[in-house]
Amino acid sequence: MTPRDTIDVRPITEPETRDWIRALNAGFLRSPEVSERELADRSSYLVPERTLGAFDGDLPHSRLRSSGGTPIVATFRSFPQELTAVGGTPVPANAITNVTVTATHRRRGLLTRMMAADLAAAKARGDVVATLIAAEYPIYGRYGFGPATCTTQWTVDVPRAGLDPRWSGPPAGGRIDLVDAEDVRRIGPELHERFRRAQPGAVSRTDRWWQINTGVLRLDRVPWTEPFYAVYRSAAGEVEGLVSYESDDNWGDAKQPLNTAEVNWLIAVTPEAERALWQYLCSIDWITRVKTGWRAPDDLLPHVLPDPRAAHITTQSDWLWVRILDVVRALEARTYAGTGTLVLEVADRDGLSAGRYRLDAGPAGADCAPTTQRAELTLDVSDLAALWLGDESAVRLAALGRVREEREGAASVADALLRTSRRPWCPDTF
Numbered sequence: 001m002t003p004r005d006t007i008d009v010r011p012i013t014e015p016e017t018r019d020w021i022r023a024l025n026a027g028f029l030r031s032p033e034v035s036e037r038e039l040a041d042r043s044s045y046l047v048p049e050r051t052l053g054a055f056d057g058d059l060p061h062s063r064l065r066s067s068g069g070t071p072i073v074a075t076f077r078s079f080p081q082e083l084t085a086v087g088g089t090p091v092p093a094n095a096i097t098n099v100t101v102t103a104t105h106r107r108r109g110l111l112t113r114m115m116a117a118d119l120a121a122a123k124a125r126g127d128v129v130a131t132l133i134a135a136e137y138p139i140y141g142r143y144g145f146g147p148a149t150c151t152t153q154w155t156v157d158v159p160r161a162g163l164d165p166r167w168s169g170p171p172a173g174g175r176i177d178l179v180d181a182e183d184v185r186r187i188g189p190e191l192h193e194r195f196r197r198a199q200p201g202a203v204s205r206t207d208r209w210w211q212i213n214t215g216v217l218r219l220d221r222v223p224w225t226e227p228f229y230a231v232y233r234s235a236a237g238e239v240e241g242l243v244s245y246e247s248d249d250n251w252g253d254a255k256q257p258l259n260t261a262e263v264n265w266l267i268a269v270t271p272e273a274e275r276a277l278w279q280y281l282c283s284i285d286w287i288t289r290v291k292t293g294w295r296a297p298d299d300l301l302p303h304v305l306p307d308p309r310a311a312h313i314t315t316q317s318d319w320l321w322v323r324i325l326d327v328v329r330a331l332e333a334r335t336y337a338g339t340g341t342l343v344l345e346v347a348d349r350d351g352l353s354a355g356r357y358r359l360d361a362g363p364a365g366a367d368c369a370p371t372t373q374r375a376e377l378t379l380d381v382s383d384l385a386a387l388w389l390g391d392e393s394a395v396r397l398a399a400l401g402r403v404r405e406e407r408e409g410a411a412s413v414a415d416a417l418l419r420t421s422r423r424p425w426c427p428d429t430f
Ligand SMILES: CC(=O)SCCNC(=O)CCNC(=O)[C@H](O)C(C)(C)COP(=O)(O)OP(=O)(O)OC[C@H]1O[C@@H](n2cnc3c(N)ncnc32)[C@H](O)[C@@H]1OP(=O)(O)O
Pocket: 027, 028, 096, 097, 098, 099, 100, 101, 102, 105, 106, 107, 108, 109, 110, 111, 112, 113, 132, 133, 134, 135, 136, 138, 139, 142
């Protein structure tokens, strides 16, 4: 009997929740211990049918088993999400998270089995895409995922930035006020809804996100210190931006303040709000460094500063990975920079989205349908995912040998249609 034969991959039942969390913690190299608080919290949102475990019936003794049931040696979970396509249409997404395989059971195909089961269910349910944030780059491409958005973190050397030290608030009647957590819970979700519907690559947030990020819900694994919250209102009194940040308490020997402000999150629905919040953060007395947190790679920040070199990049990385489950609906959900036609041959090892598709695209939307016409561009479904939100270039992928032009110039046509003037961005992790 091979090891695989003894391992059953299936959704958990409710009484198996504690053991599943133990396996999850062990897989992420955290203490496997499950507190009552963690059990209560996770039980409040875990959907057993979409929470997979791998059960090893051949394991004689395991500290991963507290209930006396069959030990769980791998975890995987998905939940419903909306992802904003280019142009602002939200598409139903199968968000994947909590993927672990216990160290003793790695590289036996357990992730592959869990992924196959979950993606098949998502496809059957009618989800247009699957999404995840990849712990490591090499894991998910084989399952048809492509890196679709990037993230950047900057650290700003405030004295070098060249901002006017007399600045005391935004121009043109806008204002910034410090608010408390209760205000954030009141105004934040609506502001975020406006934001994410206008931001390709952004995903929906749950109430739980706001509870965790305003200190209502305290988790064992996330230390909590009450942050500062600042809201930007326009001259008309509209809430247009919100930031959560913290500061350390650091003074140099020569009695100079050397404090660092660390941004937990910042969202804005107008450029005025975004510019004003960055200027505010970089103008607080005593703050000599600002760490921006995860931002869009084309964030306004560096160029809000008179000397943009005062902001240096500390992290630049892929972020949201997308797996297209329904090519027709994905391509029809978005708008396009130009008008044109493209015939794509999409390869998909797992067969979920393979086929030849004709796209008739324009600024108002598109028609897409299977076709027998001659293909102009051949590409893997993972590369189509990287192109879909507009962040990747077909010409660049062709140069890398990943996209093949069946008609000369087809990659340029694809770029003219698919690329966007601002880059997609997902501010959230999940
Ligand atoms: C969305 C999220 O939750 S991201 C978090 C992902 N989890 C982690 O990083 C926690 C630590 N790592 C793990 O738990 C496991 O190593 C996992 C989940 C990444 C992989 O699980 P496994 O069961 O070992 O993967 P599986 O055996 O199905 O591997 C399939 C293929 O992917 C490759 N692979 C798997 N993980 C990795 C990796 N981290 N780096 C490179 N290749 C990998 C395997 O070598 C195998 O290749 P092959 O098809 O050429 O033989």
